[in-house]
Amino acid sequence: MKSVVICGSQRYKEDIKTFANRLRKLGVHTVFEPNFERQRKKMLKKEEKERLKVKSYRDRVPAMVHEHFDRIRKADVAYFYNKKGYLxxxxxxxxxxxxxxxxxxxxxEPEEAEKGGEICRDILFTEIIETPEELVKRLV
Known part of the structure; x- marks a missing residue:
């Protein structure tokens, strides 16, 4: 079975964790997910531009980005958890x-340009997959 890396916003931390855990329960052995564990709940709710105003957060960003790039490097497939089309x-x-x-x-979800989404991101998606069960079928 192929490995998968999940990417997405910190604001969907709990949803991403639930999705990843469901994949594991369905038999996906290698599921890489973002490490949002170091973030306080109040920081997770803020927009990135607001989080970046906090020096301690700014200092951690480069390491977080490089760590997740390493997860992407190791995975076979990427899954973007873009709830409401948000990335x-x-x-x-x-x-x-x-x-x-x-x-x-x-x-x-698709990123609909007519609803404010970015077409340059949307065209890079191979397919829209709404559930862990659907994704597992693509990983076999």
């Missing part, structure tokens, strides 16, 4: 990196 700056960077690696890229 932040870091996830957009990860999307470009995954594309540069010629990875298959799945996403939770």
């Amino acid at each position: 932040g700056v870091n996830s957009t960077l990860e999307l470009g990196f995954a594309h540069g690696k010629n990875m298959i890229i799945y996403a939770l």
Whole structure:
């Protein structure tokens, strides 16, 4: 079975963890996910531009980005947990990196340009996959 890396915004930390755990229960042995454990709950709710105003957060960002790039490097497939079509700056960077690696890229939801989404991100998604059960079928 192929390995998968999950990418997405810190604001969806709990949803991403639930999705990853469900994949594991369905038999996916290697599921890489973002490490949001170091973030306080109040920071998770803020927009990235607000988090970046806090020096201790700014100091941690480079390490977090490099750590997740390493997870992307190790995975066979990338899955973007873009609830409501949302991908932040870091996830957009990860999307470009995954594309540069010629990875298959799945996403939770389309990013509809007519609703304010970014077409440059949407065209990189191989397929929209809404559930862990659907994703497992693509990883076999």
